[in-house]
Amino acid sequence: MFDWEEPKIDDEPRGHPGVSVIKVGDLKRVRESERIPMPKILLVEDNEMNRDMLSRRLLRHGFEVLIAIDGMQGLEMAHSEAPDLILMDMSLPEIDGWEATRRLKADPATQPIPIIALTAHAMVSDKEKAMRAGCNDYDSKPVDLKRLLSKISGQLGVTRAE
Ligand code: MN
Numbered sequence: 001m002f003d004w005e006e007p008k009i010d011d012e013p014r015g016h017p018g019v020s021v022i023k024v025g026d027l028k029r030v031r032e033s034e035r036i037p038m039p040k041i042l043l044v045e046d047n048e049m050n051r052d053m054l055s056r057r058l059l060r061h062g063f064e065v066l067i068a069i070d071g072m073q074g075l076e077m078a079h080s081e082a083p084d085l086i087l088m089d090m091s092l093p094e095i096d097g098w099e100a101t102r103r104l105k106a107d108p109a110t111q112p113i114p115i116i117a118l119t120a121h122a123m124v125s126d127k128e129k130a131m132r133a134g135c136n137d138y139d140s141k142p143v144d145l146k147r148l149l150s151k152i153s154g155q156l157g158v159t160r161a162e
Contacts, residue, residue, distance in 0.1 A: 031062075038063050039064070040063070040064040040066060040085075041065050042068060042086045043068070043086075044067075044069075044070075044074035044088045044097065045067070045092075046092050050141070061149065066081050066083060070093045074092070074100050075103060075104065078104055085113065085152060085156060086113055086115045087116050087148075088118065089118050089119070090117055090119040090130060091120070097117060097133075101117070101133040101134050102133050104134070105133075115135045116136065116137045116138065116152065117130035117133075117135040117138045118138075118140070118141055119140060119141065
């Protein structure tokens with residue numbers, strides 16, 4: 001379930017009274033100091049090389065990362081692990097990412113979990129197809145980490161540190 005609270009940073013005035021803006025870097029520091037776990041990301045990806053590279057980079061940014069290697073395992077882990085966000089490769093064995101997304105969004109238990117689609121196809125129609133399946137956002141591979149982190153932050157309600 002998406003139930004973590006944004007910590008407040010009281011010693012960093014931002015110039016927008018009443019609006020608290022937390023960057024990913026700050027978030028990691030504050031959460032560590034308060035012993036709050038970082039957001040848990042479920043990465044559903046069948047390609048071992050993509051999986052290893054992306055999971056390592058997300059870990060380096062402080063996220064907790066869980067890995068599923070096909071659509072069926074992705075569905076199971078979305079239920080058993082209650083991740084804060086799912087990065088969903090679309091081209092997957094067993095159940096593809098579109099079908100897995102449709103099932104997750106049709107289930108009240110997993111519907112609130114934001115899903116960002118990842119596909120090697122950079123065509124507009126692929127983006128539309130992913131959004132129609134219920135994905136909350138979309139990014140194309142190869143992954144541009146800065147761009148992806150900003151989309152992750154957007155879905156988690158935080159902004160990315162520059
Ligand atoms: Mn794939």
